[in-house]
Amino acid sequence: xxxxxxxxxxxxxxxxxxxxxxxxxxxxxxxxxxxxxxxxxxxxxxxxxxxxxxxxxxxxxxxxxxxxxxxxxxxxxxxxxxxxxxxxxxxxxxxxxxxxxxxxxxxxxxxxxxxxxxxxxxxxxxxxxxxxxxxxxxxxxxxxxxxxxxxxxxxxxxxxxxxxxxxxxxxxxxxxxxxxxxxxxxxxxxxxxxxxxxxxxxxxxxxxxxxxxxxxxxxxxxxxxxxxxxxxxxxxxxxxxxxxxxxxxxxxxxxxxxxxxxxxxxxxxxxxxxxxxxxxxxxxxxxx
Amino acid sequence: xxxxxxxxxxxxxxxxxxxxxxxxxxxxxxxxxxxxxxxxxxxxxxxxxxxxxxxxxxxxxxxxxxxxxxxxxxxxxxxxxxxxxxxxxxxxxxxxxxxxxxxxxxxxxxxxxxxxxxxxxxxxxxxxxxxxxxxxxxxxxxxxxxxxxxxxxxxxxxxxxxxxxxxxxxxxxxxxxxxxxxxxxxxxxxxxxxxxxxxxxxxxxxxxxxxxxxxxxxxxxxxxxxxxxxxxxxxxxxxxxxxxxxxxxxxxxxxxxxxxxxxxxxxxxxxxxxxxxxxxxxxxxxxxxxx
Numbered sequence: 001x002x003x004x005x006x007x008x009x010x011x012x013x014x015x016x017x018x019x020x021x022x023x024x025x026x027x028x029x030x031x032x033x034x035x036x037x038x039x040x041x042x043x044x045x046x047x048x049x050x051x052x053x054x055x056x057x058x059x060x061x062x063x064x065x066x067x068x069x070x071x072x073x074x075x076x077x078x079x080x081x082x083x084x085x086x087x088x089x090x091x092x093x094x095x096x097x098x099x100x101x102x103x104x105x106x107x108x109x110x111x112x113x114x115x116x117x118x119x120x121x122x123x124x125x126x127x128x129x130x131x132x133x134x135x136x137x138x139x140x141x142x143x144x145x146x147x148x149x150x151x152x153x154x155x156x157x158x159x160x161x162x163x164x165x166x167x168x169x170x171x172x173x174x175x176x177x178x179x180x181x182x183x184x185x186x187x188x189x190x191x192x193x194x195x196x197x198x199x200x201x202x203x204x205x206x207x208x209x210x211x212x213x214x215x216x217x218x219x220x221x222x223x224x225x226x227x228x229x230x231x232x233x234x235x236x237x238x239x240x241x242x243x244x245x246x247x248x249x250x251x252x253x254x255x256x257x258x259x260x261x262x263x264x265x266x267x268x269x270x271x272x273x274x275x276x277x278x279x280x281x282x283x284x285x286x287x288x
Numbered sequence: 289x290x291x292x293x294x295x296x297x298x299x300x301x302x303x304x305x306x307x308x309x310x311x312x313x314x315x316x317x318x319x320x321x322x323x324x325x326x327x328x329x330x331x332x333x334x335x336x337x338x339x340x341x342x343x344x345x346x347x348x349x350x351x352x353x354x355x356x357x358x359x360x361x362x363x364x365x366x367x368x369x370x371x372x373x374x375x376x377x378x379x380x381x382x383x384x385x386x387x388x389x390x391x392x393x394x395x396x397x398x399x400x401x402x403x404x405x406x407x408x409x410x411x412x413x414x415x416x417x418x419x420x421x422x423x424x425x426x427x428x429x430x431x432x433x434x435x436x437x438x439x440x441x442x443x444x445x446x447x448x449x450x451x452x453x454x455x456x457x458x459x460x461x462x463x464x465x466x467x468x469x470x471x472x473x474x475x476x477x478x479x480x481x482x483x484x485x486x487x488x489x490x491x492x493x494x495x496x497x498x499x500x501x502x503x504x505x506x507x508x509x510x511x512x513x514x515x516x517x518x519x520x521x522x523x524x525x526x527x528x529x530x531x532x533x534x535x536x537x538x539x540x541x542x543x544x545x546x547x548x549x550x551x552x553x554x555x556x557x558x559x560x561x562x563x564x565x566x567x568x569x570x571x572x573x574x575x576x577x578x579x
Contacts, residue, residue: 027380031377032390035395035397038454039401039409041413042412058427102303103303118303125314130515131540132557132560135553136324138544139549140317158310162306163310191299191302220402220404223517226521227544238402238405238518242522245411255408255412266402267400277400282463
């Protein structure tokens with residue numbers, strides 16, 4: 001008797017557990033759908049003609065027709081925007097990470113009197129709202145002749161990404177042991193040699209994180225580009241896309257094709273390097 | 289460590305590039321904008337020093353306050369939309385669950401996409417004629433619920449807030465998950481032995497354990513929301529009318545369309561201080577309140 005009722009209770013518990021599991025999965029699937037469906041909707045419809053899009057807005061395209069991509073590519077000068085975005089993002093990443101790593105190296109390894117003060121001078125920069133600097137930046141760059149130049153956009157990107165870069169790299173460099181450098185210094189290795197040969201290689205994971213964080217920030221940046229770049233041939237992808245959509249409000253297909261192309265690199269980076277992307281972007285947000 | 293103390297030269301050289309670029313392109317502009325906020329200037333002719341007149345004008349400017357209120361809507365949408373939803377899903381995912389990695393990956397996806405793309409895609413989703421939402425409503429026979437989401441001043445702000453919530457839930461989801469995974473297993477075990485399970489355990493044990501993270505998240509929401517610019521600029525440019533105007537878009541409009549650099553700078557300075565004040569205030573309130 002007793003055994004039987006225990007059995008029944010067990011079965012009921014298992015049933016309840018199963019019901020709960022099912023519920024959890026349903027909720028999670030709904031969440032996942034809401035997250036990706038807008039992107040899938042866009043990608044699928046980028047392969048449809050306008051007529052097909054009106055008739056069949058939700059389903060798969062009948063044929064994957066690439067006309068929209070051709071139109072987007074030709075009329076929107078996407079190749080120009082792509083090149084500019086890539087160039088600006090990569091140049092800014094290299095310089096930011098190089099400058100940031102050098103500074104972090106000093107903060108992590110060289111206990112000088114005002115070192116801590118300079119460190120906080122950088123880190124507090126994360127509080128600066130960039131929109132408060134748009135006007136003076138515009139004027140300053142006009143005076144310096146930097147408007148509508150690559151340098152004019154790369155320099156603010158470096159400046160505004162340095163705080164988080166310095167922050168992440170310094171805490172990483174502080175964490176690893178000093179034994180190896182110590183013996184290198186004993187052997188007469190100079191400061192910059194130690195930096196290149198020992199500190200940088202050992203900072204691998206943190207460097208990967210900041211490189212990706214910087215790249216995504218720069219690739220996606222809009223406000224500075226909007227204010228500092230006017231010339232069509234220098235526009236970056238977000239800026240170009242914003243304009244392009246203004247012109248093509250009726251041609252949904254071409255618009256969606258352009259947008260799909262634009263997010264592809266970031267999604268690929270994300271899917272392959274998720275760990276670093278997530279780490280970088282949450283560290284960039286939380287800031288300790 | 290006195291390993292490197294022989295000479296300071298190399299260290300100063302190592303520090304110099306970062307300090308110079310950062311000072312010239314991040315710090316100086318902030319101070320310059322304080323100065324510009326005190327002048328009347330169209331960007332070309334001579335500046336006229338007007339003291340606090342720009343601020344006085346801003347505080348009497350209806351659209352300024354309207355933009356500020358919209359900023360507060362965005363703050364509210366983030367704090368009461370993003371944070372609870374993200375917390376809910378973080379709690380669901382913080383257990384042994386097949387496929388939880390997939391849900392995390394998908395959850396964070398919107399965060400990595402450029403805000404410009406997000407606003408353009410959602411702009412299409414909310415489109416009157418061919419947008420996803422109206423088409424869905426038609427497809428399920430709710431034709432009469434179709435709306436001009438971005439064209440109706442009453443609805444535009446709601447549409448904008450939905451987009452903002454969608455964009456950043458994933459960020460908080462990951463932040464909360466990281467915090468939840470830091471809770472030592474013994475605490476859960478102890479709670480279970482004491483009879484706290486399910487909801488009780490969540491409310492009395494888990495949430496207090498990640499309190500600091502919740503505070504950080506709320507502060508992030510506030511500071512991020514006050515800076516909202518790209519999304520609204522691209523989606524609605526503050527319209528229709530000024531229905532979705534926020535401080536940053538209003539500042540942009542005043543500066544670069546009306547070429548009133550002084551007035552625009554005064555609004556920037558207000559953004560700067562509002563965000564400091566709100567962050568300070570929320571910090572104070574949240575650290576005191578017990579869950």
